[in-house]
Amino acid sequence: MPKAKTDAGSGAEPAVVPAQDEDFALHSLQEKLAADRRYTPNKEELLNLYEQMVLIRRFEERAGQLYGLGLIGGFCHLYIGQEAVAVGLQSALDSNRDSVITGYRDHGHMLAYGIDPKVIMAELTGREAGISRGKGGSMHMFSVEHKFYGGHGIVGAQVSLGAGLAFAHKYREDGGVAMAYFGDGAANQGQVYESFNMAALWKLPIIFVIENNGYAMGTAVKRGSAETHFYRRGTAFRIPGMQVDGMDVLEVRKAAEVALEYVRAGNGPVLMELNTYRYRGHSMSDPAKYRSREEVQDVREKRDPIEHVKQDLVALGVDEAALKEIDKRVRAQVAESADFAESSPEPDLSELYTDVLVERY
Amino acid sequence: MAIELKMPALSPTMEEGKLARWLVKEGDEVSSGDILAEIETDKATMEFEAVDEGTVGKILVAEGTEGVKVGTVIAVLAGEGEDASAVSASAPKAEAAPAAEAAPAAARPEAPAPVAKKDPEVPFGTNMKTSTVREALRDAMAEEMRRDPRVFVMGEEVAEYQGAYKVTQGLLEEFGPQRVIDTPITEYGFAGIGTGAAMGGLRPIIEFMTFNFAMQAIDHIINSAAKTNYMSGGQMRCPIVFRGPNGAAARVGAQHSQNYGPWYANVPGLVVIAPYDASDAKGLLKAAIRSEDPVVFLENELVYGRTFELPELDDHVLPIGKARIMREGKDVTIVSYSIGVGLALEAAEQLAGEGIEAEVIDLRTLRPLDKETVLASLAKTNRMVVAEEGFPVCSIASEIIAICMEEGFDNLDAPVVRVCNEDVPLPYAANLEKAALIDTPRIVEAVRKVCYR
Structure with missing residues (x-):
């Protein structure tokens, strides 16, 4: 029996009385979260989460500027608005053994993993010093050292690949959990369900994270999805689902802990839906005509994840000056990374033919 | 009217087989659906069922007989009202089937293969034994799995079924279900899982039942496996082998008959190997499994059963990229x-x-x-x-x-x-x-x- 089941039973009243034991297992994590939705951080932890989120926001704003100046080319997908998701989830991971994989909207996840903003920005500008030596770009960044496995440009591919990372954890018995992020758009890809099936069949240690930002490029969820409650989509494979407010970093963190406990205990995968919102277009070239200005403004005013943390910090007794200090530090860090990215040389032409294959034949 | 029971063709490429065991004897009454005999092909042991009712007259091919051609009359069945013993007397002698006509048009004779020049990569004076390509591939995988605990095999029917073409025969028994893994029929998914496992540090061998099915998975072979090392500036490797039969088999139609060699050979970041004989199959598969790069290893169903010389070496590894x-x-x-x-x-x-x-x-x-x-x-x-x-x-x-x-x-x-x-x-x-x-x-x-x- 899944451990979480008994835990939930001993907690607060479940919202829905399950008809059957087995069905209950599918809802048990949701109920456990509902009983106690928010992580309780100490002041230092919360300041740290705040700083990471601010870093992502300022970094992405600067990336947008550099794109406008022609310093960043191609596709560039910004994470503004979704910061609480990556920051909250990754703060709960054990960076020594857990692995992370995501799609092409990947800058935020890398920053949340503590990867140097300079090498990320230099990759965006296509420079030798970039984390992929300028050969990957915005969508293709990796840090095997940090167990961050990309950075994948084909919608949904990271879900199967993430199941493969989980397979490797299980094969090696290293206790690690894989976290595979994908969007509400990717959630309609066939390979996602192939991976759900095998992950559940083999009880792979993986958390499937759907970042539901409301739009698959320009297609609103309700226009592209028959089942718009994505956390239910694992039910056919007996994967428990969780629906999480992705604009509240403390709820995200709490949900991650609930899910990790279940997965680490060998129960197999969990599917989390994080309800979030992106303030910018799908990519830099997207005018976002498919939604109203008011809709965006409304989210900014009422649900902004950074403002949310700010309020929590004030409640913990942090004063404005301390927050300003953080903002200042982050701005300096981002400015430094932009300067670095702009002034670093492009790759030498000889790099064209390196790393096609590892070996020589 | 006596009914002739003929050696059946039990796979698209079968030309002959072993009559392993009779489950009926002369004089037995049989009805439709009864199991008459067990027949071994090079891939599997199959049951031979009665289609008609009657009495077994004469058994013309004794059990244990090897190399019985498809179409050979192996027994005679007396119909209702017929005297079984009379039928047996008039029954035709077992004859060699007109194999050239009965066998599928595309099937090439499996032996003798033309003698090729010795491979200079094999040390002079090495003892040679004979082996089918199928056995050579299996031995290559088994040897590499003994050598490196990170190597595992994953695919449809690779474990309990012993391989759709018997290439993984015996691997489950030796290495267990943790390392020989049956998947659901879900090529895109398991190709992605294999690729992710390689990125995560393992050495997967992903078997496709045929490369025709790998088209479902080609995104992972090309976009995920082949390009990652380059896109990551050499940081993230993908040491994986995608293998399975490729090209035309025999009479299996357009969707199961394509050679994908040119498709994969078009893509920088992949190694593509397509061996012919047993020695190359073994030596190159071992090299592929050891390679740090993603390898597409194209086999051929019609060649699996052919016998060739194979060097008796403890570790027969051949260089990739050499004709x-x-x-x-x-x-x-x-x-x-x-x-x-x-x-x-x-x-x-x-x-x-x-x-x-x-x-x-x-x-x-x-x-x-x-x-x-x-x-x-x-x-x-x-x-x-x-x-x-x-x-x-x-x-x-x-x-x-x-x-x-x-x-x-x-x-x-x-x-x-x-x-x-x-x-x-x-x-x-x-x-x-x-x-x-x-x-x-x-x-x-x-x-x-x-x-x-």
């Missing part, structure tokens, strides 16, 4: 790979009788392609034919011709000619299939043409 001169000659070069090599060797044998000495090159690796060996041979013979079991357009043959034009033009005494399958989806009808597929006479004819004979 092999299978037969030396001075008048013309025939370049081929995979099943085409057997046809090229047959053609060379026939041409020798006409006074044309053909050199036969087995490319073995399609990417990276061993241009040097091809161009050196062209410099020697000045004439070339490329023989390829696959579509002609944008083929490996096209690539070889381009290389000869760009880098060997001064050595050409005649245009390079390609001999491929016809440019049509592979038809099912036996005569049409035969007409569509490359064969020895076509290679011989092309050689005569480039030799102006």
Whole structure:
């Protein structure tokens, strides 16, 4: 029996009385979260989460500027608005053994993993010093050292690949959990369900994270999805689902802990839906005509994840000056990374033919 | 009217089998659906069921008989009102079936394969044994799994079924279900899981039941496996082997018959290997499993059962990216790979009788392609034919011709000619299939043409 089941039973009243034991297992994590939705951080932890989120926001704003100046080319997908998701989830991971994989909207996840903003920005500008030596770009960044496995440009591919990372954890018995992020758009890809099936069949240690930002490029969820409650989509494979407010970093963190406990205990995968919102277009070239200005403004005013943390910090007794200090530090860090990215040389032409294959034949 | 029971064909490529056991004896009453006998093919032991009712008259082929041709009468059944003993007396003797007619048109005789020149990579004086390609592939995987605990095999029917083509036979027993893993029928998904596992530090061997099904998974082979090392600036490797049968089998129709060699060979970041004989199959599969790069390893169902010499070495590993001169000659070069090599060797044998000495090159690796060996041979013979079991357009043959034009033009005494399958989806009808597929006479004819004979 899944451990979480008994835990939930001993907690607060479940919202829905399950008809059957087995069905209950599918809802048990949701109920456990509902009983106690928010992580309780100490002041230092919360300041740290705040700083990471601010870093992502300022970094992405600067990336947008550099794109406008022609310093960043191609596709560039910004994470503004979704910061609480990556920051909250990754703060709960054990960076020594857990692995992370995501799609092409990947800058935020890398920053949340503590990867140097300079090498990320230099990759965006296509420079030798970039984390992929300028050969990957915005969508293709990796840090095997940090167990961050990309950075994948084909919608949904990271879900199967993430199941493969989980397979490797299980094969090696290293206790690690894989976290595979994908969007509400990717959630309609066939390979996602192939991976759900095998992950559940083999009880792979993986958390499937759907970042539901409301739009698959320009297609609103309700226009592209028959089942718009994505956390239910694992039910056919007996994967428990969780629906999480992705604009509240403390709820995200709490949900991650609930899910990790279940997965680490060998129960197999969990599917989390994080309800979030992106303030910018799908990519830099997207005018976002498919939604109203008011809709965006409304989210900014009422649900902004950074403002949310700010309020929590004030409640913990942090004063404005301390927050300003953080903002200042982050701005300096981002400015430094932009300067670095702009002034670093492009790759030498000889790099064209390196790393096609590892070996020589 | 007595009913003749004939040796059945139990797979698309079966030409003969062993009558392992009779489950009925003379005089037994049988009805439709009863199991009459067990028959062993090179892939599996199958049950042979009665279709008609009657009394077993005479059993004409004793149990334990090997090499019983498809179509041979193995027993006679007396129908209602017939005297079983009388039937047996008038029953025909077991006769060799007209194999050439009964066997599928595309099936090539499995033995004897033309004798190829010794591989210079195999040390002089090495003892040789015989082995089928199937056994060689299995042994390659088993040896590498013993050597490296990170190596595992995953695919459809690889474990409990022992492999759809028996290539993984015995691996489950030796290595257990943690390392020999049956998947659901979900190529895209398990190709992605294998690729992710390779990124995560393991050494997967992903078996496709055929590369025709790998089209469902080709995104992971190309976008995920082949490109990641480059896109990550050399940071994230993907040491994985995708393997399975490729190309035409026998009478399986257009969707199960394509050669994907040119598709994969088009993609930088992949290694593509397509061996012909058992020694290359083993030595190159071991090299592929050890490689730090993603490898597409293209086998051929019709070659699985063929027997070749295999060096008796503790660790028979061959270099990737090196072609092999299978037969030396001075008048013309025939370049081929995979099943085409057997046809090229047959053609060379026939041409020798006409006074044309053909050199036969087995490319073995399609990417990276061993241009040097091809161009050196062209410099020697000045004439070339490329023989390829696959579509002609944008083929490996096209690539070889381009290389000869760009880098060997001064050595050409005649245009390079390609001999491929016809440019049509592979038809099912036996005569049409035969007409569509490359064969020895076509290679011989092309050689005569480039030799102006």
